[in-house]
Every structure is written in C-alpha cells, then in structure tokens.
Amino acid sequence: MTTILSLSGVNKHFGALTVADNVAFDLPEGQALGIIGPNGAGKSTLFNLIGGALSPSSGAIFFEGRDVTRKSAAERCRMGIARSFQIPHPFTGMSVYENLLVAAAFGAPGSGGGREVCAEILERTGLMGEANRPAGSLTLLERKRLELARALASGPKLLLLDEIAGGLTEAECHDLVETVCGIRDAGVSIIWIEHVVHALTAVVERLIVIDFGRIVADGKPAAVMADPLVQEIYMGIAVDDETA
Template sequence: MSALLELEGVDKSFGALKVSDDITFSLPKGQALGIIGPNGAGKSTLFNLIGGTLPVSSGAIRFDGADITRMPASSRCRMGISRSFQIPHPFVGMSVYENLLVASAFGNADHHDAEAACRDILDVTGLLARANRPAGSLTLLERKRLELARALASNPRLLLLDEIAGGLTEGECHDLVGTIQGIRDQGVSIIWIEHIVHALTAVVERLIVIDFGKIVAEGAPDAVMSDPFVQEIYMGISVDDDAA
C-alpha cells in the first residue's frame, strides 16, 4: 500500500528547546493512525508541522509523493490536508451552514455542488437540524461536531483530529466514534490525537506514542498499550509496581 504521508527526520526547535525530535513515520493511504502521549509531549506541535502552521527546523514532509516541507498551510489544505482543533473556534456570528461553506471555499475544492456537499456533511455529522443556527449558540458536543464538519467541508484526503472527543460524555463519545468510523469507511486517511484511549482504539489500526518530542513506541494498539514502558510514561503505572 502506497504512503499518503511521510515524515523523515522531522525536528522542531524553539531556541534551545527541541519539541519534535527526529520524527519519522509514514501513513499508508486509507489507514487510521492514533497518536498518544503525556500532556506537553509534542503531539499538537506535530499536527502544526504536518498542516503547515509551523515550519520544520529540519527534515522532510511528503504528501502523496510531493515534498511539502516548505509549503504554506493554505496550499496543503488545497492538496487535501485538513484538521480539527482541540478547542473549537467557529465563526460564531455565522450559521453552522455558513461555517461549512467558508471551509469548502478555501479547501480542496473539487465539489461540483459545494452547497449540496455541505448539506451532506451536516447530515453525516448530525448537525443538519442546526444548519441555520448561529454557531455561537451550539453546545460543546455540537461545536465538536462542527469542528469535524468544517474539516470535512474542505474535502480532505488526510484528516487530522486533535482531541475531538475531549470533554464529551460517554454516550456522546460513542456517537462521535461512530461518525469517525463512517468517515474512515469512505476512504479518508486519519491521524487522531486523543487521550480517551478506548475511543481511539475503536477506530485506529496503529498507534504511535510520543514523549518529549520523540516517538518511543509504535505498533498495533493492543501491543502498544500493553507495553510496560508505555504504561509507565502514559498512565503512570510503574513497572516495579505492576510487578509487585
């Protein structure tokens, strides 16, 4: 299976502080990849590097074979890289539907009928009944769904999800997982950062663990989550305590 996204030796530093350290991995087309790690490990920074809102200090990023390392975020979006943000910031004075039309206009726009495509996305994300509501009036779950809907409206080939399940109830989280699984079934490749591990592992087929800006584990979700080192750095379970 050919790679859609490839990172090779990607570093990011702010002065003497290195926040991404020799990040190397590839994402095959159609795969869903999960990323976990402690707070401050560099996960969201990685998304900023992939999306182009931060420049890399060194290394290379390729998307579908093209070198996008120095490409601006707007160009990457038009190529098909889209993301949600951990804290939703919709255009609160616009309607839910208008928020999607804006995303569609500036994204990977090959929709023959952008208005119809946006209506379909609202239906998929459970927001069709809220289409004409001001975005600023939505609940947290609805804002999370709008964040996802806006990312989809740009017609992505690669969808980056940053803790989209955070703050939701168990039932809301279950519903959101079903929506994301449906998006994946349509062939969209996904990289998902999430602290709610059971939601993540319900969708992804591979996990990467990041700590202090470095990849420290990678593999099938069950194998990664049973690794004593991962349990220690991510869940605070000491290897010695576990053995006792």
C-alpha cells in the same frame, strides 16, 4: 499500499527546547492512525508541522509524494490536508451551514464542496437540525461536531483530529466514534490525537506514542498499550484529560 504522508527526520526547536525530535513515519493511504502521549509531549506540535502552521527546523514532509515541507497551511489544505482543533473556534456570527460553505470555498479544488456536499456533511455529522443556528449558540458537542464538519467540507484526503472526544459524555463519545468510523470507512486517511484511549482504539488500526517529542512506540494498539514503557509513560495520566 500507497503512502499518503511521509515524515523523514523531522525536528523542531524553539531555542534550546526540542519539541519534535527526529520524527519519522509513513502513513499508508486509507489508514487510521492514533497518536497518544503525556501532556507536553509534542503531539499538537506534530499536527502543526503536518498541517503547515509550523515549519520544521530540519527534515522533510511529503504528501502524496510531493515535498510540502515549506508549503503554507492554506496550500496544504488545498492539496487535501484538513484538521480540527482541540478548542473549536467557529465563525460564531455565521450559521452552522455558512461555516461549512466557507471551508468548502477555501478547500481542495474539485472536491465537490458545494451546497449539496455541505448538506450531506451536516447530515453525516448530526448537524442538519442545527444548520441555520448561529455557530456561537452551539453546545460543546455541537461545536466539536462543527469542527469536524468544517474539516470535511474542505474535501480532505488526510484528516487530522486533535482531541475531539475530550470533555464529552460516554454517550456523546460513542456517537462521535461512529461518525469517525464512517469517515474512515469512506477512505479518508486519519491521524487522531486523543487522551480518551478507548475511543481512539475503537477507530484506529495503528498507534504511535510520543514522549518528549520522540516516537517511543509504533504498532498495533493492543501491543502498544501492553508495552511496559508505554504503561510507565501513562502512569497516573487520566485518559480523558483535555489538555495536550
């Protein structure tokens, strides 16, 4: 199976603080990978390293066999890496549809991110009825759906999802899981950070646990969650906690 993303000995330090400690893993093309860990474990930092918002102190990141370690977030987006953010920040003065058009304009060339594709994404993410509404007037669920839709509009091969289920009701979470499953089944590779573990394990086929910037477990979700070390790390942590 082709590897779409590879991290090799990735470290990130802020002075004496280590937030990524020798992180290494490969992501096969088309795989859905979940990442969990306690607050402050380094999960969002890992996304910032993969997406290009941060550069590693050492180590290397490869996407589709190309070294992207020093490439900017914009360059990686054009290559096919897209992400959502834990706290949605849409262009509030623009309509939902216009938000997607902006993402499509700056996404991967040749991804087909024109008007027809944006309309299809609105339909897929349940936002077609809100297409002409100002993004600033959306509910939390709608903003999270817009965050996902904007990422999709950039034409990703790899989609990074940062706690998109946090703060949703059980019914809203179920709907979101169905949407993400559809994206996975369409062949998009996914890495999903989430505290709502039951939502995560309904989608992913592999789970990584991070603690103090290090990978402490990696494998099938059921086996990872049964690991005594993982259970100890998660003791007393609410799975629907929204903070990273």
